[in-house]
Amino acid sequence: xxxxxxxxxxxxxxxxxxxxxxxxxxxxxxxxxxxxxxxxxxxxxxxxxxxxxxxxxxxxxxxxxxxxxxxxxxxxxxxxxxxxxxxxxxxxxxxxxxxxxxxxxxxxxxxxxxxxxxxxxxxxxxxxxxxxxxxxxxxxxxxxxxxxxxxxxxxxxxxxxxxxxxxxxxxxxxxxxxxxxxxxxxxxxxxxxxxxxxxxxxxxxxxxxxxxxxxxxxxxxxxxxxxxxxxxxxxxxxxxxxxxxxxxxxxxxxxxxxxxxxxxxxxxxxxxxxxxxxxxxxxxxxxxxxxxxxxxxxxxxxxxxxxxxxxxxxxx
Numbered sequence: 099x100x101x102x103x104x105x106x107x108x109x110x111x112x113x114x115x116x117x118x119x120x121x122x123x124x125x126x127x128x129x130x131x132x133x134x135x136x137x138x139x140x141x142x143x144x145x146x147x148x149x150x151x152x153x154x155x156x157x158x159x160x161x162x163x164x165x166x167x168x169x170x171x172x173x174x175x176x177x178x179x180x181x182x183x184x185x186x187x188x189x190x191x192x193x194x195x196x197x198x199x200x201x202x203x204x205x206x207x208x209x210x211x212x213x214x215x216x217x218x219x220x221x222x223x224x225x226x227x228x229x230x231x232x233x234x235x236x237x238x239x240x241x242x243x244x245x246x247x248x249x250x251x252x253x254x255x256x257x258x259x260x261x262x263x264x265x266x267x268x269x270x271x272x273x274x275x276x277x278x279x280x281x282x283x284x285x286x287x288x289x290x291x292x293x294x295x296x297x298x299x300x301x302x303x304x305x306x307x308x309x310x311x312x313x314x315x316x317x318x319x320x321x322x323x324x325x326x327x328x329x330x331x332x333x334x335x336x337x338x339x340x341x342x343x344x345x346x347x348x349x350x351x352x353x354x355x356x357x358x359x360x361x362x363x364x365x366x367x368x369x370x371x372x373x374x375x376x377x378x379x380x381x382x383x384x385x386x387x388x389x390x391x392x393x394x395x396x397x398x399x400x401x402x403x404x405x406x407x408x409x410x411x412x413x414x
Contacts, residue, residue: 152385172385179373189365193345200285204292212300227290239355271360303329335411342401343394
């Protein structure tokens with residue numbers, strides 16, 4: 099027993115010494131990470147006690163700790179929310195289409211940018227595709243309204259081409275165009291930013307592999323097929339796993355901003371906002387959000403196990 103305790107003490111000191119040495123060696127790296135760690139702690143961990151309101155009849159005047167506990171009542175009320183099942187179907191439809199269209203787009207763009215030989219032109223293309231990411235979604239919605247307005251650039255172009263008697267279209271009032279517009283705006287805003295990880299991965303691939311393939315007579319398409327894409331496999335699978343966690347989530351700012359009196363398209367987030375926040379049912383809104391988080395976690399765990407079994411790539 100004494101021997102066991104005696105051996106544990108040096109081990110603890112050794113681990114502590116390694117931690118301090120690691121911090122000293124990588125001090126600037128940790129300093130760069132510090133703002134992200136602080137912001138994550140403030141906005142992701144400090145609000146976590148608010149999840150308790152999902153199990154309470156929350157009263158903002160009584161506060162979180164003095165509100166009455168009601169157990170799972172609000173989770174039962176979720177299934178009584180009007181338009182719930184329709185919003186779930188719309189959320190899944192939007193998420194699946196966004197993954198099918200938006201997920202491969204950065205990979206294709208990264209491959210095309212990587213083929214550019216002129217350094218100045220390459221950097222210019224990268225910068226122009228990155229820029230929309232830094233716009234807020236409300237700004238993107240505003241640009242969309244201006245562009246597709248009855249007297250916006252698109253209608254002006256139609257009138258100029260087809261003649262002054264051409265009837266101006268109200269594009270944003272057409273139900274059939276709502277979903278394609280959401281997909282178009284999502285891809286336009288994030289496709290450039292999504293290429294950063296893939297371009298970094300491409301640059302880490304051994305260039306000797308391309309030289310050997312070229313000597314064997316492989317053209318650029320075959321080089322990408324047999325070298326670049328396999329080199330992107332691990333990064334692609336990891337990012338896809340994280341993306342699958344958002345299957346029951348949706349871009350609230352974009353969907354809510356694009357809605358108008360002519361559009362009937364609710365997702366889970368907009369139902370939470372209308373049934374929970376606007377009507378003051380904060381506990382109900384928290385319960386729906388909590389349930390969404392559990393479903394996302396479950397999806398990631400299942401997808402991670404499947405990926406680990408099939409491809410050997412996993413998050414943990």
